[in-house]
Amino acid sequence: MSLQFRLASRNLFHDRLRFIATIIGIIFSIVLVTVQMGLYVGFRLMVTTMIDHAPAELWIMPVGTKCFEDPSLLDERQRFRALAVPGVAEATPLVIGYAQWRLPQGTTTPVFVVGSELRGLGLHPWNVVEGRLDDLSVPGAVAIDQTYFERLGITGVEQAAELRDRKVQVMAVTKGIRSFTTTPYVFTDVERARSFTGIAPNKASYLLVKLAPGADLWTVQQAVRANLADVEVLTAAEFASRSRSFWLFGTGAGAALFAGALLGLIVGTVIVAQTLYSSTKDHINEFATLRAIGSTSRYIYTVIIWQALLSAIVGFAGAAAIGKIVAAATAESALPVIMTPLLTVALFVLTLTMCIGSAIAAIVKVMRIDPTLVFSR
Amino acid sequence: MTEIVLEATDLVHHLGQGAGRVQALKGVSLALKGGELVLLMGPSGSGKTTLLSILGCLMTPDAGTVKVGGQAVAALDAEALAKLRRERIGFIFQSYHLFPTLNAEDNVRLALDVRGERARAAKLAAREVLATVGLGHKRKSLPRELSGGEQQRVAIARAIVGKAQVILADEPTGALDTANGQAVMALLADIAKDPARAVLVVTHDPRILPFASRVIHIEDGRIVSEESGGESMKKVSNA
Numbered sequence: 112m113s114l115q116f117r118l119a120s121r122n123l124f125h126d127r128l129r130f131i132a133t134i135i136g137i138i139f140s141i142v143l144v145t146v147q148m149g150l151y152v153g154f155r156l157m158v159t160t161m162i163d164h165a166p167a168e169l170w171i172m173p174v175g176t177k178c179f180e181d182p183s184l185l186d187e188r189q190r191f192r193a194l195a196v197p198g199v200a201e202a203t204p205l206v207i208g209y210a211q212w213r214l215p216q217g218t219t220t221p222v223f224v225v226g227s228e229l230r231g232l233g234l235h236p237w238n239v240v241e242g243r244l245d246d247l248s249v250p251g252a253v254a255i256d257q258t259y260f261e262r263l264g265i266t267g268v269e270q271a272a273e274l275r276d277r278k279v280q281v282m283a284v285t286k287g288i289r290s291f292t293t294t295p296y297v298f299t300d301v302e303r304a305r306s307f308t309g310i311a312p313n314k315a316s317y318l319l320v321k322l323a324p325g326a327d328l329w330t331v332q333q334a335v336r337a338n339l340a341d342v343e344v345l346t347a348a349e350f351a352s353r354s355r356s357f358w359l360f361g362t363g364a365g366a367a368l369f370a371g372a373l374l375g376l377i378v379g380t381v382i383v384a385q386t387l388y389s390s391t392k393d394h395i396n397e398f399a400t401l402r403a404i405g406s407t408s409r410y411i412y413t414v415i416i417w418q419a420l421l422s423a424i425v426g427f428a429g430a431a432a433i434g435k436i437v438a439a440a441t442a443e444s445a446l447p448v449i450m451t452p453l454l455t456v457a458l459f460v461l462t463l464t465m466c467i468g469s470a471i472a473a474i475v476k477v478m479r480i481d482p483t484l485v486f487s488r
Numbered sequence: 489m490t491e492i493v494l495e496a497t498d499l500v501h502h503l504g505q506g507a508g509r510v511q512a513l514k515g516v517s518l519a520l521k522g523g524e525l526v527l528l529m530g531p532s533g534s535g536k537t538t539l540l541s542i543l544g545c546l547m548t549p550d551a552g553t554v555k556v557g558g559q560a561v562a563a564l565d566a567e568a569l570a571k572l573r574r575e576r577i578g579f580i581f582q583s584y585h586l587f588p589t590l591n592a593e594d595n596v597r598l599a600l601d602v603r604g605e606r607a608r609a610a611k612l613a614a615r616e617v618l619a620t621v622g623l624g625h626k627r628k629s630l631p632r633e634l635s636g637g638e639q640q641r642v643a644i645a646r647a648i649v650g651k652a653q654v655i656l657a658d659e660p661t662g663a664l665d666t667a668n669g670q671a672v673m674a675l676l677a678d679i680a681k682d683p684a685r686a687v688l689v690v691t692h693d694p695r696i697l698p699f700a701s702r703v704i705h706i707e708d709g710r711i712v713s714e715e716s717g718g719e720s721m722k723k724v725s726n727a
Contacts, residue, residue, distance in 0.1 A: 113607070114590075114594060114607070117590065117594065118598075125588075397585075397587050399585075400587070401602065403544070403546060404573065404579060404602060405574025405575070405603070406570065407567060407571075410602055482546045483541045483546050485546075485579065486537045486540065486541060486581065
């Protein structure tokens with residue numbers, strides 16, 4: 112073990128109360144950043160979950176559509192123009208919209224209806240845990256997520272309810288398809304979706320396009336754009352990016368999450384800086400002795416940086432453990448805190464950076480040490 | 489023939505600012521030869537500590553020159569001065585200035601660690617020097633587990649482990665009882681037997697006169713007298 116490391120660790124652990132206070136400060140700070148950034152990651156995934164699960168390579172949508180939940184409509188006749196473009200193998204309508212779900216006891220709750228063709232290309236429910244996807248072809252059949260059983264007054268498949276005064280029957284149940292808006296998703300056939308949402312038979316929210324084998328995505332996208340008027344044609348990645356931008360930055364939600372994370376960082380930096388500074392002040396005679404016996408500035412900085420790094424490692428370990436607990440506790444919620452390996456690594460690097468940055472005040476203090484202090488009695 | 493290992497010429501230095509500015513050194517010159525143990529004596533405020541700080545390259549004089557091992561230090565920057573200190577000068581302080589969280593061996597090893605010496609070699613050297621000062625059996629003890637005399641011996645070990653040419657000791661017996669003080673001085677006198685090394689001890693303590701090769705008296709920032717250890721002993725005995 113290097114002597115600098117030993118000196119740093121002993122300086123740090125010597126005053127246990129102060130060390131514990133530092134670690135609590137770092138944990139508080141990093142947990143705050145973790146939760147904010149975990150929410151950000153969760154939010155990013157949640158806002159594009161429908162786009163990510165649709166098998167479409169291109170999305171045709173009304174001009175100005177901001178996100179998947181946008182209620183704008185386009186003329187379904189565009190579908191045939193799209194199908195006429197070389198390289199387009201399939202183009203099918205997708206209908207979305209809000210509707211009122213009436214529970215068996217008579218109360219109502221809003222739901223978000225997603226309707227697509229059940230055969231071939233469509234945005235079908237995934238993670239089906241009860242019933243079958245094929246059963247959605249039964250008249251009045253819908254699929255819901257088990258998360259919303261209580262909200263929708265349902266306990267399993269084959270149970271009935273009403274959607275916009277039309278009788279519906281739950282024929283499939285999914286697991287984990289939740290909406291960050293907390294409004295339950297209801298999957299059904301495209302025609303039924305139109306009737307539940309009051310959308311005219313010749314209208315659709317989107318056209319999902321699948322390319323013919325070997326077709327070039329960019330070429331087909333340009334050709335569809337040229338062939339269709341008053342629509343936008345985006346790749347799945349472009350549409351996901353647009354949706355994320357709208358929800359995260361258009362609504363201010365992302366800014367709020369980042370502001371919380373920044374606040375956490377500032378609090379953490381101040382706490383660690385204060386601790387390292389007062390620790391350096393307490394050990395000022397030792398640093399002056401080091402200077403007197405001829406240590407380089409770098410040698411002394413290394414001792415302080417080691418102190419900062421040790422604080423960072425212990426603090427991050429605590430914060431990561433709490434972050435994992437928070438992630439597990441929110442896993443089933445509408446907006447889970449998601450800890451990805453990349454986020455964990457990024458948070459560790461951030462903690463190290465924060466702690467090293469915090470050492471600046473202590474280093475400045477050491478730079479100003481008068482080595483003749485060693486002669487004071 | 490022994491060489492001069494530390495030389496100061498016409499040192500002038502002021503302390504404080506404005507109305508409180510005082511001239512602490514008023515043209516001090518001295519030289520230390522290898523194999524000498526020189527005592528620097530004088531009343532409080534006479535300029536002893538200022539002179540020690542300048543000789544130890546911890547402070548730059550307003551005027552005058554300092555040479556350590558023949559090398560002039562005036563043109564050296566802070567890092568070059570630090571290099572000079574770690575390679576050529578050893579310090580011993582009245583209040584020891586040991587690192588309370590490190591054991592005796594690590595405290596000694598520190599003087600080699602700042603020079604970038606390999607840990608294994610530094611450990612062996614630290615153990616050897618601790619044995620020389622009679623503390624081989626206490627190398628794992630923390631400073632708080634050692635007596636004042638033992639702590640000062642650890643500090644001496646730290647000062648000599650790097651084979652410094654010049655040992656500067658500031659009141660090394662000031663916090664010790666007579667027996668421990670004599671033991672510490674005996675060690676310093678042993679070090680000064682080496683013709684390549686010189687020891688300068690700032691002191692008020694007349695009990696350590698028998699260990700001196702020379703005694704320099706300083707008052708009001710000037711060297712007022714210089715005599716051999718024997719002459720100084722006689723004066724004290726006659727008084």
